[in-house]
Amino acid sequence: xxxxxxxxxxxxxxxxxxxxxxxxxxxxxxxxxxxxxxxxxxxxxxxxxxxxxxxxxxxxxxxxxxxxxxxxxxxxxxxxxxxxxxxxxxxxxxxxxxxxxxxxxxxxxxxxxxxxxxxxxxxxxxxxxxxxxxxxxxxxxxxxxxxxxxxxxxxxxxxxxxxxxxxxxxxxxxxxxxxxxxxxxxxxxxxxxxxxxxxxxxxxxxxxxxxxxxxxxxxxxxxxxxxxxxxxxxxxxxxxxxxxxxxxxxxxxxxxxxxxxxxxxxxxxxxxxxxxxxxxxxxxxxxxxxxxxxxxxxxxxxxxxxxxxxxxxxxxxxxxxxxxxxxxxxxxxxxxxxxxxxxxxxxxxxxxxxxxxxxxxxxxxxxxxxxxxxxxxxxxxxxxxxxxxxxxxxxxxxxxxx
Numbered sequence: 482x483x484x485x486x487x488x489x490x491x492x493x494x495x496x497x498x499x500x501x502x503x504x505x506x507x508x509x510x511x512x513x514x515x516x517x518x519x520x521x522x523x524x525x526x527x528x529x530x531x532x533x534x535x536x537x538x539x540x541x542x543x544x545x546x547x548x549x550x551x552x553x554x555x556x557x558x559x560x561x562x563x564x565x566x567x568x569x570x571x572x573x574x575x576x577x578x579x580x581x582x583x584x585x586x587x588x589x590x591x592x593x594x595x596x597x598x599x600x601x602x603x604x605x606x607x608x609x610x611x612x613x614x615x616x617x618x619x620x621x622x623x624x625x626x627x628x629x630x631x632x633x634x635x636x637x638x639x640x641x642x643x644x645x646x647x648x649x650x651x652x653x654x655x656x657x658x659x660x661x662x663x664x665x666x667x668x669x670x671x672x673x674x675x676x677x678x679x680x681x682x683x684x685x686x687x688x689x690x691x692x693x694x695x696x697x698x699x700x701x702x703x704x705x706x707x708x709x710x711x712x713x714x715x716x717x718x719x720x721x722x723x724x725x726x727x728x729x730x731x732x733x734x735x736x737x738x739x740x741x742x743x744x745x746x747x748x749x750x751x752x753x754x755x756x757x758x759x760x761x762x763x764x765x766x767x768x769x770x771x772x773x774x775x776x777x778x779x780x781x782x783x784x785x786x787x788x789x790x791x792x793x794x795x796x797x798x799x800x801x802x803x804x805x806x807x808x809x810x811x812x813x814x815x816x817x818x819x820x821x822x823x824x825x826x827x828x829x830x831x832x833x834x835x836x837x838x839x840x841x842x843x844x845x846x847x848x849x850x851x852x853x854x855x856x857x858x859x860x861x862x863x864x865x866x867x868x869x870x871x872x873x874x875x876x877x878x879x880x881x882x883x
Contacts, residue, residue: 642787676689694752795825
């Protein structure tokens, strides 16, 4: 059983204090709700509610070519939709059906643009809670999220700790580090310096596609590792038949158009066709703003009210959200007496590993949902049998591919 729908949760006041008269939330559900089997999946930066494959989807996939976690969520998959009632909601500020900058302001009849209120991860969580109320879902069996969706999952634990039994925060952190903040700043400047941006009110004219393309290219560089880029592209030329993208550069013809350049241009072209520039600004600012400890004495204090089980997954090649950041979060959870396991995966794919390695991501998630942290596929970096020193050697098992 699958559902694709939009629900109006009425007037919504954002944590900034600003409000909009009506907030529509686009969502998809998979499986049948039995009262205690609901799993909320939180999407990443440019994801949508289309987390799993639907038999009736056709080309109507919220602007995305395929389900963004279709190898992890679905019948017989790690998050098994024959066992669990899976809910995924597009968050405010995005452009895949939930109200955001590209939506019409009912008071003016024109797109909000940058008049849309500032959006935070906390607003995403509150929106999801409102949606679940509409769906008749109280306590969640689990909340799962990757990347900034993992921050969203962590926010559930501090904001609604009694509403979650188990949680998985995948390839994420309690906050972004300064390097990632800096790269996000450059990406946003690429958009706002595009002459077509027009202060965010560009919907009746040419859109800032060049700026959005550059922003997305910066993002793709962040999501890959040196090793994965070396393996995928090397320094190879893209070939004579490949047309160089971008403005003409008289000297460029002397030099090769490399595969890595062609890849970035191709990804940028695809992205500007499916995403909104203002939404990219809003979504990255929400991610940059998130700090688990905000309003608390520290990360441990923020997690202290959560009495369920928390699984953290990190990847050795991920420099966007590092193993060290996940380990710091695990230590905070241990300090707060939260049942936690930090499962480290050896991977050189970079941040994208959580999307492209279902064989590594799936087993620990499946075990968490079915058996909790005692599942055999779950490992932990924490102390064993009285050993008060933590280590985080990456996991080597037959689950891992080359």
